Amino acid sequence: MAIRVSGLASGMDIDSIVKQLMDAERLPLNKLKQKKQILEWKRDDYRSMNTLLTDFRTKVLNMKLSSSYGAKQTSSSNESYVTATASSSASTASYQLSNVTKLATSASLTTVNKLSASADSKISTSSSLLSMNSQFANAITWAEGSVETAKFTATGSTVELPLAEGTILLDRPISVKVAGKALKADEYTINNGIITFTNTPEANAAIEVNYVTDKKVEKISLAEGATSFTLSKKAIAENSLTINGQAVTIDANNTFTAGSLSGKIDFATGQVTLNNAVDAAAEITVSYKQKYTAMDVETTTSKGAMQETFLFSADQSMSNVISKINSSKLGVTMFYDANSDSLSVTRTETGSFEANDIQFGQSDLTKALQLDTARYQAGTDAEFTLNGITTTRSSNNFTIDGVTFDLKQTFSGAVNIGITSDTTAVYDNIKSFVDSYNTLISEITKKTGEERKRDYQPLSDEEREGLSEAQAEKWDNIAKAGWLRNDATLRSVLTSMRQSMSNTVSTATGTFKTLSSIGITTTANYLDGGKLEINETKLKQALEDDPESVQALFASAEGIASKLQANITEATDKLKAKAGNAFSTNATFTIGRDLSDVESRITRFEDKLLNIEDRYYAQFTAMEKAIQNANSQSSYLSSYFSS
Template structure:
């Protein structure tokens, strides 16, 4: 360890002189730290874009790419509108359906008589309705078992009927709904239909003794005809040719219900609008980074510079220093160029049928919009959907042989976007260590990347520079110490000669 003598003989401020000498040496380390900080900021900027691209591709595009969204159908019911309603349709629903309801599906219901409860009791105890003799306050704790649809429930005679019903109705395994009113207990199955004994019956027993129902409704299937074909169902919710229908009442003299299919233009237009909004948001973010101003005079602050500034000054300085870190980035520029190309390339089904965004009223706006999509003529878009719904859907969702080529005419826009964005994500991952699959803006960086290698190299140089600075500082102090020792020796000799004379 170097012994530091600080100007005892010379009277010089050795610490200040060493600090001044070290300042020139420190500049080399400061430049390395600035390079390190700039690279870290750049890596974080890449991650910010990358996570947005992952979210766009995995969470948004995956939904738009579902064929059912852009081939949505809706149904209109005419004729007997009280007998049948349509709850939803899918892309397979076409043509007209004539539906006549002959019988609705019915759940089994049994009603049982109970003992007459005390007149003043609005919520009688179970023992007052079943189970032999019941004396309130004496045998209220006696056990009593109800069995509903084969499911055992254990109670006491003092349990109120409301608490008993709540417990049974909450138990899914009993598959029953129990009600009580006016001395009668109703047990109904939760399923309709007549395909099993569970559906056909709604049974009740007390302490193993089966109860005799005073009135019974047997479980039965729905019976209906569609376009002359007789059909049955255990429920009143049925699906025929892609149309999900609810049978609401027997047709009777009201006649048939006629269900006709049509393109759900509103739903398709809204889906396209939603896609355009998400697509434009990505373009805004990436183009913003590519065209961000670069302020080369603003480098990351050294610790000394930062200490000399206020928090607001540091914030303003760093905003300038971080600006333009991804300016003209080749990976992002290539991705945007490909996406812009695919938006002006149409779809060709190989049979002479061609369609493009421009032909359905969607344009790329002004040049200052940098490729953002605009619905310039919504009426034209709606007319195109109604006239050629399959063609519009394929323009977006077709999966061709060459989705990597943005000008491919056999692949849909969604397929080409997904491929192009994935290529960009993979490139960003290789370069900056960002994740191809994570949308977490705090996710860790992959170690083996170009930026990661650069950061490791700079970190080693900083470590080496720290060691060098330590050696250099010790050297300066050693030199001043030697000077002080020599001056002290000379001073002693001078005093000796002076005394001798």
């Protein structure tokens, strides 16, 4: 950059002069920026038109679906007894449902005895099982070990559990799930921590194994100055702790000494607090056991027999137990009512399956939850007569030939169910389609007919600075208009869509082969640009007289919907080639390539302007120096002659 001197010798405003000179030099740059702005406006206009066409294409595709014409309505002579809904596949028909002697019910287990030992101190579902153990009427006798979880992605017929060094896998209890389904004991084998599946899981299937080892072994790093550490497990079994291979004796106050370490352990949380800070960083190996319990559950569902083993460490709560049962694939819902101090387990499906189809295996947890003596109530099927045939269903909500019946209560006598075509719904679908078409026609006609006001060009930066925000916005709105006036692609799609709407459909069947034959015609006002209007009476009559023919008019192979789809696809492809979309790069569409070219020219011209500006300042600087030299010589001569 040239050294800039601002008229000290000449007295001229050099900056102002250079600015005026540069304003003239910048005129071609402003033209390039205007061209860029125009390209961006055209791109955005094309994209907005493409969005309108794409949205309308969704409406067109809906008109090809049989569900758009097959809407059915149902009626019931007594909705307090039976209601019904019908899908588009249902036939026009009538049904008589009578003598509902039974409703379908779910099998359930309900505890007979109270869960809590005392009515004054009931179980808290949010507290740990360990802390609540004394409040259960039947306390849990805890097993000891370490409950672990391993997750895999299936790559073959085996997986190997990550057993820590020095630990032993307890073969039972164990829970193995593949793709969320618990496997039965005969569906896998275990040998030295390797699980082999009887049937190889599908590739990449999620596998989860919950298992128990004889103890937990973990290495813990102690930083210099550390005063505590926390074991990864909670609910630690007393007198199971070893540190660096040495058994740790713990007194009644839970204090211990192990070599140079001494302190206190909280068995419930696994928190170990040291009496003295560690002198130097060290790594210790800690071995211990945690308290846990297990429970086996078997159920029968519409998918067959299900069974799962659940493992619960003693630090988990009754809420955890309920949540695990309910989120499993056993198809049951467990519920505890604190007011009655009772527990219920209800099958989520209704109907009669196998006898005793909810079973809890014998365990301490089963006894604590009083489920070993719970009362079983078998599920029942709904029993009724339909059109003279006495039959049963496992659910009160069932579907026959596209009609879904919902039994509300038992009754004698009869309820009549009628299935008829829903002419109003089909009419509304067609009207919505026509309204969308008219909106599209209006928007495209408006855009291609916008007047281009040539006196309004994109504002330069200097021009925009001279206007208020409102004035600049008003100018921009006028300047943006008209860039797609008489656009060939948009006018072409208008013409092709009008033809598709007005031509005879060769693949139509029955009475109706044109839109006008069902009461849909072009408006009389040519300024509407080909909008459609509906004769409601004529269209509804056509739907009553020959609904299949109306459907064929729109949805057959060469129907109106197929033709419109082809028209729109051709237009959107052309518009995308011109203007791309929000995910397109400039190199992939015409306007984008033009934009990249203009942007490159702008960058080169801006570099050129910097050089020109530097040259002007260099010239004026040289002039200033020359004047300064002349002034110095003049002063010298004046002083010489005066002396």
